[in-house]
Amino acid sequence: MSTNTIDPNSWIDKYSDYLFNYTIVRVDDREIAQDLVQETFFAGLKSMKNFKGEASERTWLISILKRKIIDYYRKINSNKGKAEVRINYSTDSETEGDWLEERVADPFDGNAESEIENEELGLAIHSCLDKLPEKQAVIFKMKTIQGFDTEAICNEFDITASNLWVIIHRARTAMAECLEKNWY
Amino acid sequence: MKTTNNIFVSCEQAKYICDKNQYGEASALEIIQLNLRLVYCRVTRAYSKRNTKLTQMIEKSNIQAIDVSQKKVMKQKLHEELTK
Numbered sequence: 001m002s003t004n005t006i007d008p009n010s011w012i013d014k015y016s017d018y019l020f021n022y023t024i025v026r027v028d029d030r031e032i033a034q035d036l037v038q039e040t041f042f043a044g045l046k047s048m049k050n051f052k053g054e055a056s057e058r059t060w061l062i063s064i065l066k067r068k069i070i071d072y073y074r075k076i077n078s079n080k081g082k083a084e085v086r087i088n089y090s091t092d093s094e095t096e097g098d099w100l101e102e103r104v105a106d107p108f109d110g111n112a113e114s115e116i117e118n119e120e121l122g123l124a125i126h127s128c129l130d131k132l133p134e135k136q137a138v139i140f141k142m143k144t145i146q147g148f149d150t151e152a153i154c155n156e157f158d159i160t161a162s163n164l165w166v167i168i169h170r171a172r173t174a175m176a177e178c179l180e181k182n183w184y
Numbered sequence: 185m186k187t188t189n190n191i192f193v194s195c196e197q198a199k200y201i202c203d204k205n206q207y208g209e210a211s212a213l214e215i216i217q218l219n220l221r222l223v224y225c226r227v228t229r230a231y232s233k234r235n236t237k238l239t240q241m242i243e244k245s246n247i248q249a250i251d252v253s254q255k256k257v258m259k260q261k262l263h264e265e266l267t268k
Binding site: 008009011012013016017020021024030034037038041042045118119121122125126138141142143144145146150156165168169172175176179180183 | 200
């Protein structure tokens, strides 16, 4: 029985930033990341009929995006694309134990874990943003993530500075609550 | 919410200043007003702590968003694809 439904019209508002963040940490280029997100939506449209509703729309889109990212690495034929796990240590007794040395953790490469943690944190923040009312989320993102001027946002939405700060206050309170529940 | 010249501000005003301060937009007077309130108001202290933590988390996550104008283009393209 399908429990989740699909609504392509809401994809950009709901998921584009989430997918974008997922992509940007993997391709490290804003334009390419945007293209991959757009391609994911197109591919989603094409395979809509295959959506069984077992997963959430977002999970389903992420699974498409993952393929797109892998395809991208294959296409540019990067080292990452060619990377495969190849282990061929000989059983020669002379070299026995060499692998141990190679596998000792590199003390200077201690960032991987914190990078993963930061990525997860980014996705947790996006999940919380999804729960905000749309206007609040858009304004909060513009102000906090994209660093727009108060004046620019006020002009864009035709609101006063006081209105803006009230919206920001509500958004920040909701975000802090949500992250407290889901993160720390 | 209006700011006052009185150095004693209400809890609500202090929260409002605290929000502005997260974006570096609080004036020197407002920062003094906030700090004074922080000395004796537990509620403001708790709010300030939580608010600062949120700012730090967002900075740490290096979270990014697609530009609003770019999103409009994406919507347009998706719409074209939908109506094909």
